[in-house]
Amino acid sequence: MRLHVTDEGPREAPVLVLLCSLGSTVDMWAPQRRDLAADLRVITMDTRGHGGSPVPDGPYTVDELAGDVLETLDGFEVSRASFAGVSLGGAISQAVALRAPERVASLALVCTSARFGDPDPWQERAATVRAGGAGAIADAVVARWFTEDYAAAAPAVRNAMREMIAATPAEGYASCCDAIAAWDSRARLADIAAPTLVISGEQDPATPPEHGQVLADGIPGARFEVVADAAHLASYQRPEIVTPLLAEHLKGSV
Numbered sequence: 001m002r003l004h005v006t007d008e009g010p011r012e013a014p015v016l017v018l019l020c021s022l023g024s025t026v027d028m029w030a031p032q033r034r035d036l037a038a039d040l041r042v043i044t045m046d047t048r049g050h051g052g053s054p055v056p057d058g059p060y061t062v063d064e065l066a067g068d069v070l071e072t073l074d075g076f077e078v079s080r081a082s083f084a085g086v087s088l089g090g091a092i093s094q095a096v097a098l099r100a101p102e103r104v105a106s107l108a109l110v111c112t113s114a115r116f117g118d119p120d121p122w123q124e125r126a127a128t129v130r131a132g133g134a135g136a137i138a139d140a141v142v143a144r145w146f147t148e149d150y151a152a153a154a155p156a157v158r159n160a161m162r163e164m165i166a167a168t169p170a171e172g173y174a175s176c177c178d179a180i181a182a183w184d185s186r187a188r189l190a191d192i193a194a195p196t197l198v199i200s201g202e203q204d205p206a207t208p209p210e211h212g213q214v215l216a217d218g219i220p221g222a223r224f225e226v227v228a229d230a231a232h233l234a235s236y237q238r239p240e241i242v243t244p245l246l247a248e249h250l251k252g253s254v
């Protein structure tokens with residue numbers, strides 16, 4: 001499976017792979033891409049079932065999604081990279097680090113989890129989307145992405161993100177819910193060897209800081225940062241905090 005990507009920055013620079021959250025496309029990394037591509041080759045990928053990537057029938061697993069990422073990098077003849085992932089993208093990043101540690105220079109796990117709660121709500125969400133499309137859940141989901149104050153002050157951003165979620169192919173979105181329902185890396189966190197930065201949004205109702213703490217406690221040597229005034233899409237709402245944290249971490253570990 002070759003994923004749709006954007007490929008920015010100097011060809012010969014160390015590679016950073018950016019991976020996206022459920023219901024988003026490469027546009028969710030817009031606040032970071034240009035800045036990070038000043039010093040790095042930044043390859044941002046649409047997850048299977050999202051954006052411009054293929055939409056095979058599901059269900060999917062996080063391990064399959066990690067395989068897509070590695071195959072796509074093979075296509076670019078990139079053998080080693082740093083990985084930063086938001087939410088589902090953070091789970092895929094963990095899976096890449098567990099499956100192919102020799103290919104991972106460093107990890108940044110943003111607003112993500114070793115286990116996204118009980119499987120039942122994810123299976124229910126998958127059924128809702130298979131029946132009614134991603135538009136059926138878009139308002140509820142975008143309400144978790146930004147703090148209330150930010151959404152009220154930036155309605156154009158909130159509405160554009162709602163449309164991004166609603167435009168996700170139903171089978172792709174639902175099959176990624178299936179992958180999230182089954183994801184549980186808790187017993188394997190100690191096997192992650194890459195230098196790791198964990199970032200949580202202080203007001204994230206989807207993957208609250210306690211989830212980030214589990215990752216940081218379990219991954220040897222991980223650094224943990226909590227971003228104030230941020231919900232699930234902390235990287236989008238607070239780029240002035242998150243981008244320098246990523247840049248500093250990546251500089252220290254490529």
Ligand SMILES: O=C(O)CC1=CCC(=O)O1
Nearest residue numbers: 021022087088089141206
């Ligand atoms: O969509 C949500 O509710 C939050 C989320 C969990 C995994 C992901 O990518 O987004």
